Amino acid sequence: MIQYIASIATEGVIFSIMALGLNVIWGWAGDFDIAFYGYVAIGVYMAMVTSIGRLPSPDQYILGWHLPFLVAIVIAMASAALLSLLVGTVALRKLRASYYAITTLATVLVLQIVIGNYTPLFNGYNGLYGLDQPFNDTLKLSPEAYPFFFLGFCTVILVLVYFTLERLSGSPFGRALRAVREQERAAAAFGRNIYRLKLKAYVLGATLGGLGGALFAAYLGAFNPTAWSPIETLLLYAAIFVGGSGNARGVILGVFLVSVVFQEITRFLPNLGGNASFSSAVREILIGILILVTMRYRIQGLLPEPRSKDAVAERVAAKLYAGRGSTAG
Amino acid sequence: MPGGGVPLADPVPHLLEVRGLSKSFGGVHAVHDCTLVVPEGKVTGLIGPNGAGKSTAIDLITGFKMPDGGVVRFAGHEIQGWPPHRISRLGLIRTFQLPKEWPGLTVMENMLLAAPENGRDAIWRALFTPAQLRRAEYEDRARARAILEEFGLLSLRDDLAGNLSGGQKRLLEFARVAICRPRMVILDEPMGGVNPVLGARMGDAIASLVASGVTVTIVEHNLPFIERVCDSVIVMALGSVIAAGPFESLRSNRGVIDAYLGEVAAGVGEARPTDARSHPGAGSPRRDGGRLPWGVTGDGDDRRASPRGSPPVPGGPALAVRGLTAGYGGPPIIDGVEIKSEQGQITAIVGPNGAGKSTLLKAIAGVIRPTDGRVLLNGTDVTAQPPERLVRKGIAYVPQVANVFPGLTVRENLEMGGYVRTSGVRERADELCALFPDLKAALNRPARTLSGGQRSMLAMARGLMVDPAVLLLDEPSAGLSPIFQAAVWEQIKKIRDTGVAVVVVEQNTRRTLTHADWAYVMALGKNRLEGTGKDLLHDEEVVNLYIGRLS
Numbered sequence: 001m002i003q004y005i006a007s008i009a010t011e012g013v014i015f016s017i018m019a020l021g022l023n024v025i026w027g028w029a030g031d032f033d034i035a036f037y038g039y040v041a042i043g044v045y046m047a048m049v050t051s052i053g054r055l056p057s058p059d060q061y062i063l064g065w066h067l068p069f070l071v072a073i074v075i076a077m078a079s080a081a082l083l084s085l086l087v088g089t090v091a092l093r094k095l096r097a098s099y100y101a102i103t104t105l106a107t108v109l110v111l112q113i114v115i116g117n118y119t120p121l122f123n124g125y126n127g128l129y130g131l132d133q134p135f136n137d138t139l140k141l142s143p144e145a146y147p148f149f150f151l152g153f154c155t156v157i158l159v160l161v162y163f164t165l166e167r168l169s170g171s172p173f174g175r176a177l178r179a180v181r182e183q184e185r186a187a188a189a190f191g192r193n194i195y196r197l198k199l200k201a202y203v204l205g206a207t208l209g210g211l212g213g214a215l216f217a218a219y220l221g222a223f224n225p226t227a228w229s230p231i232e233t234l235l236l237y238a239a240i241f242v243g244g245s246g247n248a249r250g251v252i253l254g255v256f257l258v259s260v261v262f263q264e265i266t267r268f269l270p271n272l273g274g275n276a277s278f279s280s281a282v283r284e285i286l287i288g289i290l291i292l293v294t295m296r297y298r299i300q301g302l303l304p305e306p307r308s309k310d311a312v313a314e315r316v317a318a319k320l321y322a323g324r325g326s327t328a329g
Numbered sequence: 330m331p332g333g334g335v336p337l338a339d340p341v342p343h344l345l346e347v348r349g350l351s352k353s354f355g356g357v358h359a360v361h362d363c364t365l366v367v368p369e370g371k372v373t374g375l376i377g378p379n380g381a382g383k384s385t386a387i388d389l390i391t392g393f394k395m396p397d398g399g400v401v402r403f404a405g406h407e408i409q410g411w412p413p414h415r416i417s418r419l420g421l422i423r424t425f426q427l428p429k430e431w432p433g434l435t436v437m438e439n440m441l442l443a444a445p446e447n448g449r450d451a452i453w454r455a456l457f458t459p460a461q462l463r464r465a466e467y468e469d470r471a472r473a474r475a476i477l478e479e480f481g482l483l484s485l486r487d488d489l490a491g492n493l494s495g496g497q498k499r500l501l502e503f504a505r506v507a508i509c510r511p512r513m514v515i516l517d518e519p520m521g522g523v524n525p526v527l528g529a530r531m532g533d534a535i536a537s538l539v540a541s542g543v544t545v546t547i548v549e550h551n552l553p554f555i556e557r558v559c560d561s562v563i564v565m566a567l568g569s570v571i572a573a574g575p576f577e578s579l580r581s582n583r584g585v586i587d588a589y590l591g592e593v594a595a596g597v598g599e600a601r602p603t604d605a606r607s608h609p610g611a612g613s614p615r616r617d618g619g620r621l622p623w624g625v626t627g628d629g630d631d632r633r634a635s636p637r638g639s640p641p642v643p644g645g646p647a648l649a650v651r652g653l654t655a656g657y658g659g660p661p662i663i664d665g666v667e668i669k670s671e672q673g674q675i676t677a678i679v680g681p682n683g684a685g686k687s688t689l690l691k692a693i694a695g696v697i698r699p700t701d702g703r704v705l706l707n708g709t710d711v712t713a714q715p716p717e718r719l720v721r722k723g724i725a726y727v728p729q730v731a732n733v734f735p736g737l738t739v740r741e742n743l744e745m746g747g748y749v750r751t752s753g754v755r756e757r758a759d760e761l762c763a764l765f766p767d768l769k770a771a772l773n774r775p776a777r778t779l780s781g782g783q784r785s786m787l788a789m790a791r792g793l794m795v796d797p798a799v800l801l802l803d804e805p806s807a808g809l810s811p812i813f814q815a816a817v818w819e820q821i822k823k824i825r826d827t828g829v830a831v832v833v834v835e836q837n838t839r840r841t842l843t844h845a846d847w848a849y850v851m852a853l854g855k856n857r858l859e860g861t862g863k864d865l866l867h868d869e870e871v872v873n874l875y876i877g878r879l880s
Contacts, residue, residue: 164456171455172446172466175434179442182431185393189424190443190509191417192450200452310437310470310486317467 006147012260013154014215016252017161019236019243021208024165026237027246027305028174029201030181032097035087035104037233038111039206042083043076043213044223045115048128050075055130061123069134073214080210081203088202093195108230116225127224134218154215158252161208165248168204170308177201178246235259238287242294244301253302262286344369344513344544345390345421350399350409351568352389359385361568363399367513367546372539374555374576375548377565378589379682379836383548384426386565387515391423392416404512420512426521428498432491436482436501439490440473441466443505473508480504480534495659496527503534506543513544520551521683524660532558550682564588589681589875591837646705647672647830648693648724648799653702655692661700662688663854670799670830670847675821677845677862679838681875684851686834687729690801693832694726695719707798721749725792729803732788735777739768742776742787746794754794761790764823782813786820799830807836818844838875842866850874 018040025033053066067075091103116125133146141149168174179187180197188194217223235258243254266283275281294301345367352360360382367373377383388394390401392413401409408416431439448454449462477483480500485493490501499519506514519531528551535558539545549555555562556576564572564579566588572579579585648670656662663685670676678686692699695716704712711722719726734742743761747754762769765786771779776787785805792800805821806814814837822844825831835841842848845862852874858865865871 168452168455171458172441172449173452173455175438175442176446176450178434179431179438182433183429185413185425186429186431187442188393188413189391189417189422189429190505191414191446192442193412193414197450204452305433307435307487307489308438310435310474313467313470314474317470321464321467 003144003147006151008260008264010147010151010154010219012256013151013158014212014219015236015239015259016255017154017158017215018209018212019239019251019255020158020161020165020248021205021212022233022236023240023245023248023251024201024205024208026240027251028169028177028181029198029205031092031198031202032101033104033202033205034101034230034233035084035108035111036206036209036236037228037230038108039080039084039209040213040216040232041111041115041223041225041228042080043210044217044220044228045122045128045213046076046079046210047072047214047217048131048223049122051134052128052130055128059123059126059128060120061128062121069218073211076214076217077207077210080213081207084203084206084209085199088199088206092198092202105230108233112225112229123224125225127222127227129222131217131221150218154219157211157215161211162248162252169246169248169306173200175308235287238291240301241291242301244303244305246305247301247303250301250303257302258287258290262290342369343367344404345546346400346402347386347390348400348402350386350389350401351397352385352394353397358568360389360396363565363569365563365570365573367544368561369513369544370539370542371560372535372545372547372558374559374562375546375565376550376552376555376562377571380567381565381588382568383565384517385568387423387517387548391421391515393423417511421515422506422509422511422513423515424502424506424517424519426518428495428502430490430493430498430501432489434490435487436477436490436493437470437473437486439501439505440477440486440508441469443509444469444473445509469508473504476504476507479507496523499523499527499531500534503531503538507534507538507541510541511543513546514538515546515548517548518550519547520549520554528554552681586872586875589838590872591839591841646670647707648832649705649708650689650693651703651705653689653692653699653704655688655697655699655702657688657697661854663692663851665702665855666851667856668832668849670832672798672830673825673828674846675825675831675833675844677841677848678832678834678851679836679841679848680851680857683853685854686851687803688854689851690726690803690832690834694724694801696726696728717749720795720797723795723798724801725795725797725799726801727788727792727803727805729807733776733779733784733791736775738773738775739779739787740772742791743768743794746791749795757794757796761793764793764827765790765820780813781809782816785809785813785817789820789824793824793829797829799832800824802831802833804834804836806840814840838871839866842871 022033022036025031025036047069049061049063050065050067051069051072052064054064087104087107091100091107095103115122118124122128133150135149136146139149176187176192177197180192180194184194239254239258240251241254242258243252244250262283266279266286269279269282343366347363347365350360350363351358363382363386375383375386385394389396392408392411392415396409399409400407403416403419403421406419408419408421431442434442447465449465454462474483474486477486480503482497482500482504485497490498493501502519516535520528523531532554535545535547547555547559559576561574562576562579563570564585566584571584571588572582646669650666650668652665652667654661654664666685666689668676668678668689678689680686688697691697693704695714695718698713702712703710706722706724711719711724714722716726734745737745740758743758744754747757750757762772767783767786768790771783776784779787789800789802789805802821806817809817818840821831821833833841833845842862842865848860848862848865849856850858850865850871857874858868858870860868
């Protein structure tokens with residue numbers, strides 16, 4: 001049982017990292033990006049092909065390096081960033097709202113089909129496997145202890161991501177992004193390059209998607225194109241909507257509520273009518289209802305976007321600059 | 330500061346120079362060969378009637394639209410075709426007709442975002458903030474607090490800007506410009522929906538901007554305000570600049586008057602300002618507090634004044650509007666308006682921009698809910714009933730835009746117009762085809778293939794399908810060539826002759842007055858003048874309402 005809890009907690013932590021990345025794109029910049037899970041998938045694949053070495057044929061895929069997992073993570077993030085830069089350069093220039101969403105949906109579908117059919121890239125529909133318990137070659141932990149180490153490892157990364165994003169969110173950069181989200185024309189009128197800001201947010205979010213993907217690769221051990229689809233992106237959106245767009249703590253709460261609690265609780269439902277897909281159908285219905293209820297009764301989510309308090313900033317600044325003399329008018 | 334080292338001997342240099350600026354949308358010249366200059370450190374007004382191309386010109390100058398041709402020179406740079414943020418960073422800031430605050434951010438954040446950015450937005454600066462940057466942010470906050478205090482918004486600084494009132498949003502717009510310290514600001518209709526008290530405050534805000542060295546250009550329909558605050562004025566009409574100079578010099582400018590009132594229709598003599606004076610009898614126009622035509626500061630008892638006497642009565646009033654007050658949630662757009670419309674007569678409602686003409690029609694037709702006053706249809710109170718019920722009772726409303734179903738054929742459009750009829754749809758459609766020969770030939774064509782004039786005809790015919798007692802027309806001739814305008818007016822007269830009470834709102838004041846049996850002149854949401862069309866046509870007071878007094 002405790003093994004099981006560690007396992008779903010790890011999944012929640014990894015999904016939280018992905019959702020925080022998507023929250024930069026949607027919650028901060030306001031772009032409804034459906035291609036996001038494509039960046040997660042690229043992260044998974046790149047982490048695999050740079051760390052598992054060569055599998056026996058007939059499996060075929062690019063690179064086939066045997067690099068340390070930490071290096072694989074960095075490569076996974078860089079690959080996701082590069083791909084998002086390409087997509088964002090085209091999609092963010094003029095397209096907005098539904099046009100943008102449709103473009104990114106098409107992008108992720110094309111990506112999925114290309115990876116599935118072009119076998120030499122990531123072994124096509126057979127997918128990749130063999131990323132087994134990174135670091136354990138040196139740590140030599142028992143199969144019972146390793147999941148707890150990995151949970152700890154992912155949690156440390158989540159904490160790092162969380163604090164970095166919190167810092168960015170409250171910075172002039174985060175402020176400018178939210179201004180672009182709220183009212184583009186006014187942001188341009190006050191000197192903001194809307195396209196550049198949106199592109200920065202997009203690449204930042206996708207990079208975190210790649211990071212989440214790399215960790216997910218180690219968590220799953222195997223991955224193929226049937227495991228990722230636009231639906232996965234929508235599940236992340238469900239978590240963000242329910243938890244609170246633009247609020248990092250809300251997003252993490254939403255992930256644990258939607259992706260973990262709902263996913264896992266429904267597993268214990270009695271299997272009515274002997275249909276194997278019963279519990280997953282109930283899960284999807286419940287998540288749908290949860291989103292509807294949130295949209296109807298609490299559009300800002302459980303934890304709304306935090307509001308900056310100038311009164312607080314004033315006190316902090318007063319303490320900081322006390323006795324040094326002020327030049328401000 | 331801008332304008333600092335200018336030698337005194339020089340004439341005031343031009344901060345902004347626009348030469349031959351052009352932009353067309355689908356063959357329509359919105360701005361055509363527009364040439365103007367804005368002197369540094371002065372307040373310049375940019376005025377002109379609706380559709381003059383003022384807003385498009387601003388969009389072209391500030392980079393929000395791409396010009397087809399022409400040169401824009403600002404502070405020594407040729408900026409035509411630059412993206413808006415680059416133009417903004419050069420020190421040319423603009424505001425928008427509707428305040429565009431960042432609603433989900435606090436008032437303070439709105440201010441900080443308007444302050445010069447100086448590279449603070451960079452991601453790496455957010456992660457590794459140098460001390461001087463933190464200091465700059467602190468100083469901006471202090472400056473923002475001082476400015477907010479000045480505008481009475483300090484206590485709201487941690488509130489979301491979207492929760493401010495309309496007036497407070499206007500003030501925040503000024504506060505943002507103040508903290509931005511641009512070289513030049515273009516204010517696009519800053520007085521829109523602003524009450525007189527706030528208006529005075531706006532004047533002060535502009536004065537203090539100028540005092541701090543900012544060059545100000547104001548686009549505004551409120552001409553007394555323009556007269557009060559502007560050093561000189563540029564007049565646009567039909568996409569070009571038609572006059573420029575001090576305000577007083579423009580009042581007697583024939584071209585300016587024609588631009589505001591429309592060309593003189595054929596068959597009617599030149600406007601003779603003295604005519605009205607020489608006929609002080611029953612037919613002469615009545616004035617309701619007309620002494621303060623624009624009423625920005627003269628808001629007073631005249632709102633309660635009701636028309637003395639009544640228009641000629643051949644059949645009894647089909648429509649009577651008593652003290653109607655309505656708006657869109659903010660301050661009322663129309664305030665205590667009184668009109669009557671007789672069967673078999675054309676009743677025209679004219680007046681300068683922002684008079685509330687279209688709002689009046691919407692309030693009568695039930696599209697918006699009046700907050701006060703009554704609408705009587707043949708003596709029965711029908712105030713604030715929903716439009717679908719009013720259509721059944723006999724009030725047909727033809728909006729200015731989106732007034733036909735483009736995907737349906739002309740016949741289907743007519744049938745839709747007769748939707749509430751229980752019988753006789755076909756017969757009525759045939760009757761209307763006889764009345765509108767243009768439509769008969771096009772019965773099976775989709776409405777989207779009709780010309781502008783035909784569309785206007787179809788919209789009127791569709792309104793008439795229910796056999797209404799009252800037909801409300803919102804600018805039926807807008808955007809049409811003079812020939813088609815004439816055709817539309819002939820059609821309106823035919824409709825009148827069938828016994829319908831026709832209420833027409835129009836921009837082309839002179840043409841409208843030549844055709845109207847009775848006309849009301851509105852300004853700033855209130856009745857100002859009324860009389861027969863011919864009398865008002867020769868009344869100098871009408872001109873005053875549009876372009877201010879001939880002193």
